[in-house]
Amino acid sequence: MVNGIIIKGIGGFYYVKTESGIVECRARGIFREEKLTPLVGDKVKIRISDEDNTGYIEEIYPRTSQLLRPPVANITQAIIVMSIKKPDINTWLLDRFLIMAEHEKLEIIICINKSDLMPEKALELKTIYENIGYRVINTSVVAGLGIDELKIALDNNISVFAGPSGVGKSSLLNAVNRNFKLETGDVSTKTKRGKHTTRHVELLELHDNAFVLDSPGFSSLNIDFIEEEIQLKNYFKEIYKYGENCRFISCLHGNEPDCEVKKQVEEGNIFKERYENYLFFLEEIKNIRRY
Template identity: 80%
Template sequence: MLKGIIVKGVGGFYYVKTEDNIIECRARGVFREENLTPLIGDKVRIRISDEDKTGYIEEIYPRNSQLLRPPVANITQAIIVMSIKKPDINTWLLDRFLLMAEYENLEVTICLNKSDLDLDKGSRLKNIYETAGYKVIMTSAINHIGIEELKDTLNNNISVFAGPSGTGKSSLLNEVNKNFKLETGDVSAKTKRGKHTTRHVELLELDDNTFVLDSPGFSSLNVDFIEEESELREYFREIREYGQKCRFISCLHGNEPDCEVKNQVEKGNISKDRYENYLLFLEEIKNIRRY
């Protein structure tokens, strides 16, 4: 028996990286009976067939984490890549990605790519999100800005690169490791949005204990995984912090009186844009619960 990690899955075959090589495997039927599907990132135990030297996944070890979109396991951190321009940054979408990462209890780094196109805007955004409690790296794949800091952040982690298409995720990974040669795409002149170039989920090895996952881009993310409106407060770090000082424990930081969160928005300690996105998400969750 060999131990390994699933790095790719295509058409019912799973490619498991062991200490020596990558072995094409099938999953045992018992997993279907248990309603358990092997995922990229799963740590597994495999048996090698003497006949054709292919493998069979015999055991899936317990997962430390699991994402639904993309469907991967054992991710330790999320690198959320947004471009400053081409396409212009969408902070509503950025906050949506952050919400999902917070829900999954992942470490998060925000990567503001193409920062050379508008350094002032990048600096303002960096300040907003660092104040909110996030690590922010300003990068440029073309000018090799921030690449070494990004490499250090990836070290000894299994990282998922998330963000909409066109923000430069694949270009950044090509800079991190010149051997990747991932396909990159241009931004559509008509829609101002990126074209999908990553078509499947695959773990890419940087080092013995370092993997990255270049996931297909998303244009929207559902928030229906949040069951109660009050949960949302916990996934905005600065709102969670200041919300402890509100007059009412049940304060949702909307229309309630003596709300410390609204007070901090007025003082500029909480980004007005972040707060407005919070209210939009809150209304969305209310509507979901209503139906």
């Protein structure tokens, strides 16, 4: 038996990196009976056939984390990539990605890419989200901005690069490691949205202690794991902090009186756009509960 990590899965075949190389494997039927599907990032035990050097996954070790979209396991860090321009920055989507990463208890880095196109706006957003408590790296492949800082941040982690299509995830990964040669795509001039370039989920090795995951872009993310409206504040650091001083413990920071969160929005201590995103998500959760 040999231990390894699944770096790619296509059409029922799993490619497992071991100390002696990559082995093409199939999963044992027992996993189907247990309704357990091997995921990229899974640490596994495999049995290798002497005849053709292919293998079978015999055991999947317990996962420390698991994402549904993209379907990956054992990720330690999320790099949420948004572009400042082409396509324009979308804080609604950024905050939605942050909710997902917070839910999975991942370390989070926000990467504001193409920062050279609107440097002042990029710096403003960096300041806003750093004040909330997130680490933010402004990057530009064209200008070589932030690439070295990003490389250092990836060390000793299995990182997932998440973000909508067209923001430059593949270009950033190519800049981090020139051996990747990932396909990149421009933003559609008709829809102003990115063209999908990544077709499958794959774990890419930077070096012995660093892997990154290039994954398909998304247009929406499901937050139905938040069962009660009151739970949403747990995914907004600043709203949770200021909400401790609201008049009512059950304050949802919408129409309630003496709401400290609304006061802080008015005073500029909570980013208004982010508060509006919070209210949008709150309404979405209410609608989910109705059904």
